[in-house]
Amino acid sequence: MKDWQQIELTHEEYMRYSRHLIMPEVGMKGQRKLKASSILLIGAGGLGSPLGMYLAAAGVGRLGIVDHDVVDRTNLQRQVMHGEQDLDRPKVESARDRIHDLNRNVEVITYREPVTSDNLMRILDDGYDLVIDGTDNFPTRYLTNDACVLRGIPNVYGSIFRFEGQATVFLPRDFNGFLRGPCYRCLYPTPPPPGMVPSCAEGGVLGILPGVVGLIQATEAVKLLMGIGEPLVGRLMLYDALEMRFRQLKLKRDPNCPVCGDHPTVTELIDYQEFCGYAGTTNGHAQDAGFQIEPKELKATLDDGQAVTLLDCREPVEWEISQLAGAKFIAMDEVAERVNELDTADNLVVYCRYGIRSAQIVSFLRDLGFAKARNLRGGINAWSREVDSRVPEY
Numbered sequence: 001m002k003d004w005q006q007i008e009l010t011h012e013e014y015m016r017y018s019r020h021l022i023m024p025e026v027g028m029k030g031q032r033k034l035k036a037s038s039i040l041l042i043g044a045g046g047l048g049s050p051l052g053m054y055l056a057a058a059g060v061g062r063l064g065i066v067d068h069d070v071v072d073r074t075n076l077q078r079q080v081m082h083g084e085q086d087l088d089r090p091k092v093e094s095a096r097d098r099i100h101d102l103n104r105n106v107e108v109i110t111y112r113e114p115v116t117s118d119n120l121m122r123i124l125d126d127g128y129d130l131v132i133d134g135t136d137n138f139p140t141r142y143l144t145n146d147a148c149v150l151r152g153i154p155n156v157y158g159s160i161f162r163f164e165g166q167a168t169v170f171l172p173r174d175f176n177g178f179l180r181g182p183c184y185r186c187l188y189p190t191p192p193p194p195g196m197v198p199s200c201a202e203g204g205v206l207g208i209l210p211g212v213v214g215l216i217q218a219t220e221a222v223k224l225l226m227g228i229g230e231p232l233v234g235r236l237m238l239y240d241a242l243e244m245r246f247r248q249l250k251l252k253r254d255p256n257c258p259v260c261g262d263h264p265t266v267t268e269l270i271d272y273q274e275f276c277g278y279a280g281t282t283n284g285h286a287q288d289a290g291f292q293i294e295p296k297e298l299k300a301t302l303d304d305g306q307a308v309t310l311l312d313c314r315e316p317v318e319w320e321i322s323q324l325a326g327a328k329f330i331a332m333d334e335v336a337e338r339v340n341e342l343d344t345a346d347n348l349v350v351y352c353r354y355g356i357r358s359a360q361i362v363s364f365l366r367d368l369g370f371a372k373a374r375n376l377r378g379g380i381n382a383w384s385r386e387v388d389s390r391v392p393e394y
């Protein structure tokens with residue numbers, strides 16, 4: 001962190017931050033510390049939106065934002081940093097403009113790239129005091145954790161799904177007067193098998209939920225940087241929006257943790273896709289010839305009058321949103337027990353929303369001898385875009 005005693009506030013900033021300056025816990029010292037601070041936000045999405053806006057408004061000096069995505073209409077339900085006029089723009093650019101509209105004094109550094117083992121250390125070399133994890137996938141969470149532990153940087157963690165959220169602070173070394181605590185690997189030593197934990201894109205999320213969880217993260221970040229209060233270290237905050245309940249779990253550092261333990265075995269970044277089982281081995285048949293069928297090819301096959309059995313393996317609520325005519329519906333987790341309703345001789349085409357879950361089902365079916373089972377590439381959404389726009393994309 002820059003030396004806050006070298007940081008001065010302008011007259012405009014005295015005015016802007018006056019509600020902070022009159023609180024004894026913050027005061028001139030706290031505000032100058034915030035201005036001296038650099039935070040790296042990983043992800044400019046649901047969590048990144050409230051984080052980016054409130055941290056900027058609060059007067060953090062420098063915000064780095066990493067995100068490789070562009071703004072999509074499905075984002076607008078919760079990613080309030082982006083608006084209608086930002087559709088198709090890179091999220092980092094939309095975020096930078098919104099932040100500068102809130103507070104010109106904040107320096108924004110954008111990284112339009114996915115975080116990987118190859119670039120995260122280089123990004124951290126730009127001098128960040130604290131990292132906030134606003135991502136939604138396991139490889140990035142483990143990557144962020146390990147990089148922060150190796151560099152000794154606090155990592156403010158949050159995750160969201162449907163109506164439930166989690167937040168905690170991983171402090172790999174004493175920081176600003178606060179004692180170190182456990183890391184993400186102490187909490188989750190091994191990643192779940194791929195496909196076991198659905199993402200928000202697959203399972204949905206209440207649009208308001210990331211606001212609550214992101215602002216817990218933002219609160220923890222400014223407390224850590226100012227050195228005030230009791231940080232959320234060694235405690236996992238669980239939030240249930242449906243029941244409107246907060247609970248806390250105590251977390252302990254694991255002395256045998258492979259990265260933050262007493263005798264660490266992970267001393268540099270690894271391949272996190274492989275670590276989380278995403279390296280292609282999980283979908284044994286995905287490389288097979290004829291594993292996938294293009295939406296247009298399926299359309300031509302159906303128009304040609306060829307017999308095709310369409311299998312929809314989504315969830316019942318998705319079946320209510322959209323369907324392909326004549327499709328048979330068996331939800332993904334029921335396929336195994338209802339497989340006798342299918343015929344191995346059939347030309348089977350399986351679809352879901354994006355073609356990810358259905359690819360797992362096709363692999364499973366091929367293992368059982370359904371040699372002609374194929375996956376609809378891009379799922380029903382690709383069908384909507386490329387073949388029949390009357391089927392709503394969602």
Ligand SMILES: [Zn+2]
Nearest residue numbers: 183186257260
């Ligand atoms: Zn650990």
